[in-house]
Amino acid sequence: MGYQGMLDDRGLGVIPQWGVFIGYATAVGVAIGLIVAYRPGGLAVAASGGVLIGLLGWLVFALTLDPVLHGQTPTWSAPAAAAAYGVLVADVLHGALTGAAVHGLLALRARRLGSKGPRPASAPAEAEPQTRVVIVGGGFAGLSAARRFERLALRGAPIDVTLIANSNFLLFTPMLAEVASSALEPSHISAPIRAAVPHTRFVYGTVADIDTDDRTVRLSTGTAATSEAERIGYDHLVLAVGSVPHFLDLPGVAEHALTLKDLDDATLLRNHVIGLLEQADHTTTDPEQRRNLLTFVVAGGGFAGSETIAELFDLVHRVLHYFPGIVPTEPRFVLVHSRDRILPELSAELGAYALDRLRSRGIEFRLDVRVVEATATDVLLTDGDRVPTRTFVWTAGNRPCSLVVKLGGEHARNGAPITDPTLRVTGLDRVWAIGDCAQIPDLARDGAPFPPTAQHALRQGTVVADNIVAVIAGRPPMEFGFRAIGLLVALGHRTAAAEIRGRRFSGVAAWLLWRGIYLAKLPGVEKRLRVLLDWVLDLAFPRDIVVTTRQQPTESATTSRQARTEQVQAEQARDRQPR
Numbered sequence: 001m002g003y004q005g006m007l008d009d010r011g012l013g014v015i016p017q018w019g020v021f022i023g024y025a026t027a028v029g030v031a032i033g034l035i036v037a038y039r040p041g042g043l044a045v046a047a048s049g050g051v052l053i054g055l056l057g058w059l060v061f062a063l064t065l066d067p068v069l070h071g072q073t074p075t076w077s078a079p080a081a082a083a084a085y086g087v088l089v090a091d092v093l094h095g096a097l098t099g100a101a102v103h104g105l106l107a108l109r110a111r112r113l114g115s116k117g118p119r120p121a122s123a124p125a126e127a128e129p130q131t132r133v134v135i136v137g138g139g140f141a142g143l144s145a146a147r148r149f150e151r152l153a154l155r156g157a158p159i160d161v162t163l164i165a166n167s168n169f170l171l172f173t174p175m176l177a178e179v180a181s182s183a184l185e186p187s188h189i190s191a192p193i194r195a196a197v198p199h200t201r202f203v204y205g206t207v208a209d210i211d212t213d214d215r216t217v218r219l220s221t222g223t224a225a226t227s228e229a230e231r232i233g234y235d236h237l238v239l240a241v242g243s244v245p246h247f248l249d250l251p252g253v254a255e256h257a258l259t260l261k262d263l264d265d266a267t268l269l270r271n272h273v274i275g276l277l278e279q280a281d282h283t284t285t286d287p288e289q290r291r292n293l294l295t296f297v298v299a300g301g302g303f304a305g306s307e308t309i310a311e312l313f314d315l316v317h318r319v320l321h322y323f324p325g326i327v328p329t330e331p332r333f334v335l336v337h338s339r340d341r342i343l344p345e346l347s348a349e350l351g352a353y354a355l356d357r358l359r360s361r362g363i364e365f366r367l368d369v370r371v372v373e374a375t376a377t378d379v380l381l382t383d384g385d386r387v388p389t390r391t392f393v394w395t396a397g398n399r400p401c402s403l404v405v406k407l408g409g410e411h412a413r414n415g416a417p418i419t420d421p422t423l424r425v426t427g428l429d430r431v432w433a434i435g436d437c438a439q440i441p442d443l444a445r446d447g448a449p450f451p452p453t454a455q456h457a458l459r460q461g462t463v464v465a466d467n468i469v470a471v472i473a474g475r476p477p478m479e480f481g482f483r484a485i486g487l488l489v490a491l492g493h494r495t496a497a498a499e500i501r502g503r504r505f506s507g508v509a510a511w512l513l514w515r516g517i518y519l520a521k522l523p524g525v526e527k528r529l530r531v532l533l534d535w536v537l538d539l540a541f542p543r544d545i546v547v548t549t550r551q552q553p554t555e556s557a558t559t560s561r562q563a564r565t566e567q568v569q570a571e572q573a574r575d576r577q578p579r
């Protein structure tokens with residue numbers, strides 16, 4: 001209480017300082033109770049939740065509000081954090097003790113409620129034959145559908161649901177760029193699928209093909225060396241496999257570009273960049289090689305490309321003090337975009353704001369040009385310019401994976417299956433498609449396809465589950481319709497741009513909005529607390545430069561590119577096969 005200033009004679013008007021302390025403790029306790037809630041054996045979760053809320057309180061009050069009240073500008077720097085270290089210890093201890101106390105009170109409440117005895121069970125109803133539903137894909141759309149199916153099953157829907165995915169976790173892709181910039185830990189933006197949908201049968205494997213005539217899915221489970229082909233039958237099939245990078249058949253792009261679609265990509269890019277800094281730090285006799293090592297090129301000026309170039313800029317400049325051989329003006333950052341402005345999804349005003357903010361930091365923009373070729377040491381543009389670089393990130397195109405491209409039914413030009421407004425694949429029986437892998441018509445926009453965003457995918461998952469259960473019960477399915485709530489893009493350096501229900505935000509306000517909204521959407525309290533802790537620590541401490549692989553980063557990137565090239569060639573061969 002002394003470190004928190006609660007033993008001073010000062011108060012807030014007629015409220016003594018100890019009254020402020022009790023109010024603050026109550027607020028922390030209520031926050032822990034609402035966010036963490038009670039779970040048996042959850043003392044550690046409640047205490048750690050209190051610790052993180054204490055950290056947040058220290059950040060908001062000691063590092064932000066207190067300097068403002070004293071007429072100073074908050075710096076969120078290491079010296080400021082050291083000066084407020086005593087308050088940090090007090091706030092963390094206070095939060096941990098409050099979390100433990102809240103857990104104890106909720107445990108007593110649960111024990112008292114449990115002492116009243118269980119309710120008498122009703123007579124078991126006669127079991128109905130269950131309809132087999134198979135979901136392929138564990139992203140936002142697939143997991144949303146599985147969650148909705150679980151709720152409908154609790155209400156009595158006769159369904160047996162199987163979810164198949166080639167990873168056993170849900171990846172929160174909007175934060176991938178921060179993993180690549182070492183601002184977030186990779187495991188903190190992923191949640192286990194088995195924990196997210198505990199009442200759904202989960203199969204960790206890769207789907208090889210789908211037979212829509214026999215209504216079976218053939219897959220391979222386990223490692224490549226010991227896999228055994230399996231077949232799973234279905235009555236209704238939901239395709240939610242997302243998309244893969246599309247390199248537009250440009251020479252050398254698939255072989256030499258890095259991508260940012262999953263955790264492996266983000267970790268590889270981070271290690272690759274840090275490895276190049278290590279190499280450039282002691283490369284002093286060859287200026288051309290130094291330029292090649294310290295030039296970072298991103299293709300694509302949409303959300304992914306803009307966030308990637310901003311985070312790479314932040315990563316490099318926040319760790320340069322570790323590399324005395326590199327002058328801060330040497331690293332070069334180039335974003336290549338085929339249109340005349342970046343972020344075309346946002347309004348022209350916000351797009352111009354983002355361009356100005358990134359340019360003011362020294363990021364170069366090559367607008368109205370495209371990449372036509374890539375090699376191991378440079379990138380060729382349509383205007384004839386060659387940009388020397390060892391880091392080329394591709395975010396300029398995606399396409400559905402070969403699994404749905406070679407499926408029957410009606411397809412769009414990019415190979416995506418076309419659905420009707422109720423999410424059923426046109427031309428196929430009992431096959432539904434949602435998320436990035438499908439082209440779903442928006443009747444409110446004359447049939448134009450819905451954009452491939454997470455907020456659309458989540459709601460499509462809910463609607464497809466409702467529609468399948470409706471069809472099973474003999475009711476007509478409903479049409480999908482949704483208007484985007486808003487769009488947010490992080491621009492690095494505590495800056496962002498956002499458009500929410502027609503209202504525009506930019507700067508620090510948009511950055512706080514971006515972090516608040518995405519933090520709330522993270523699956524699970526534990527992940528939210530871990531990400532919040534990462535963000536708090538990132539404000540006061542430098543980025544980590546530990547290379548998390550035994551291989552040299554450049555060797556890891558080469559190996560990954562070769563594997564992806566083989567995968568792309570295999571997919572192209574499958575795409576050429578008749579459906």
